[in-house]
Amino acid sequence: MRLLIIGGSDAGITAALRARELDSTTEVTVVVADSFPNYSICGLPFFLSGEVSDWHTLAHRTADEIERKGVHLWLNHTAQSIDPEARSVTVVDQQGRAKSLSYDRLIIATGATSVNSTIPGSGLPGVHQLHSMADTFHMQKHLLDQAPRSAIIVGGGYIGLEMADALTHRGIKEVNLVVRSASVLRSTLSTSVARVVEQELRRCGVKITNGIAVEAIERTGERLTVMGTRGFKASADLVLVAVGVRPATTLARSAGITTGLHGAIRVNREMATNIPDIYAAGDCVETWHHLLRTYTYLPLGTTAHKQGRIAGENAVGGHRQFAGSLGTQVVKVFDLAVARTGLLEDEASATGYEPVGRNLATWDHKVYYPGARKLLLRIIGDQRTGQLLGGQIVGPWQAEVAKRIDTLAVALSYGMTVEALNDLDLSYAPPFSSPWDPVQMAAQGWTRGLAG
């Protein structure tokens, strides 16, 4: 059986390895557009910050490690067309030479691309995006060759915030973050929680301008000027546009594969497309949301790994279903960890829930033990049924914020009520928590608030 996979990032490589793990007789080939299979895209900001000195270490696995598992990599080849009738894919190398590869099963894992190009001027020298290794090398060269002293970051999502941190860490004193919505991390955090993140950014010298849609970027000499709504105008030596991604699905569409939200490939929960024997996974597909009970476009590395693993399993005869995303995320912003899982109030309302959110500030561990740190926790629950709908935690990044959100994520997987969080047998010793973990204290606060 020949399994062909288009795309060598998280979903594609995970699918390849899973297929080989389950059936070592399968011939698995992965077509990789560049020479960086399975690189950790999430690690790019930490290379640019200087915290990661050698970019080679960003590989989740090296090409050698992947090939040693019996996966054939076609590096620097781009898939140009799929012929579902003939079960073949035409690929071209960097010299434009074409070749046809046959398959019995195909997995499309073409990922996403940055949506930067919608802003006039986003192609100017000195204006960057950050999605691929090539983008990274390009930006690194700019930073090394021209030592920019100021930067404008367009976009208040997690890449925007990580890069505000990274560029500051690298020594750029003047970092200006321009955000379209009224608060940073608009799709991740409720406003009151986002304000704490904004305080941290400002504490570390980042200037934030909320509520501005960037309309154009212009270049005068070495200087770039960003213009936006409400008369916004600011200049800097470097501009990074990080306003999101869109699924890379031109190839899939041209083969007759159905797409939906934002042009993402429609898959069922077995990660199968509408065309027999063609699966898809990762940032190029619509993602089943466990709480919304519908498909969304929610590209995340964790999801890509899970979907890839399922596509790989099913391509060799499995029938495993993707359990669904909860939108669980964490991001480090200077000294804070910022984490959320589940729904925001507006997402929950739109789905017919009656969400109520309540914040609680408390210590990560017993305050008598040295080093206690204050956390802000937000619990969102349905006021009619008491069902837990989501949670957010912000606190010093050493305060087990990331794994505390996971407690809520597992609870959400099972449709727990807020009140039932108090039944969970969570670990405690004074250096780590309290007899009621902060997530349980927040749950108790939520219930008291509802009663009072």
Added chain:
Amino acid sequence: MRLLIIGGSDAGITAALRARELDSTTEVTVVVADSFPNYSICGLPFFLSGEVSDWHTLAHRTADEIERKGVHLWLNHTAQSIDPEARSVTVVDQQGRAKSLSYDRLIIATGATSVNSTIPGSGLPGVHQLHSMADTFHMQKHLLDQAPRSAIIVGGGYIGLEMADALTHRGIKEVNLVVRSASVLRSTLSTSVARVVEQELRRCGVKITNGIAVEAIERTGERLTVMGTRGFKASADLVLVAVGVRPATTLARSAGITTGLHGAIRVNREMATNIPDIYAAGDCVETWHHLLRTYTYLPLGTTAHKQGRIAGENAVGGHRQFAGSLGTQVVKVFDLAVARTGLLEDEASATGYEPVGRNLATWDHKVYYPGARKLLLRIIGDQRTGQLLGGQIVGPWQAEVAKRIDTLAVALSYGMTVEALNDLDLSYAPPFSSPWDPVQMAAQGWTRGLAG
């Protein structure tokens, strides 16, 4: 309605506050044997280590805070008898003056006492136990007045280990830990995981002697000698015996309340005893185990809080059930966090499961991001059904070990399979985890091991 509670530690105070929270018309009185209501017993080692400088801060809540919630505290009063017919309790003060208190509902939260006295010589000067504030002051005085230079700790449970850490931290160079079983933390960890903890203890200068039952303690001048099986004999300036606790239930038994395992009070899952209107909670009761589906004796602070909250709720008319313990625990031993949840192999076998345990060593977060630390994770699952039965994690204490065990604890609450852990949408960013969290990597390792 008059609610009387005997015992002012975690279970008793939590019950009192919960009752008042739900029904502010209830008159709530708590009889407290000493003057330290709601002190954090788990914090005692950190006071003795010197990490906590003021013992007052060990109070979860001060007496003032408790009384401000409308709870009457009878400090320094001991309950002597219960008359279930008359619905009254006789208490005596420190001068031996008796008084009768009437109740409509009674909660017994008398806790546990150390079992030290079974070893001949355990009452000698210089031989300590550590269960109450009085024990702590006694030991602190010994440490301050006589500056002991060597110590023998009898018992390899979590108090023994925390105190080995504490006494070393305080500057005692020669600390000798004498353990009855073949490895430390025998009731908490599988042997292979316990060995890592023993390495850490030895690295920090603690001498460990496993497999010795202590038979007697003798005193010669200022020096104490501990003798045990297999000819064991060692001397030191101070001895701490920490070989466990037993439920303090003489009072309850004399009132006709049924007791069971180790003499602990039998309660149903509403925390009601066999006598109408008498509830019990905390270290004095048998505890429902969620996985064993039976009662055990498993005294833990977290459990005491949960049971107290339920007893308080039900005493004012509720019908809430205790969900059950999973035995989740974490302890800090020098630079390690040591955590477990669920069953050990032998507990699981005895219950009819077919447990298989597998270890995986991996990094807490992406190794390219600075500060990655190696964790050892053990997954125990049933080889017939694939059900998750338990987990253990040992790693540097800043590596989110405690809250990672909580992911497994929530999963255990829902009877998840090991394989289903891979479906969980857990948080990831390079400073915090990997796209598959270590607990998921350990789950994949477990499944591969079973297949291979």
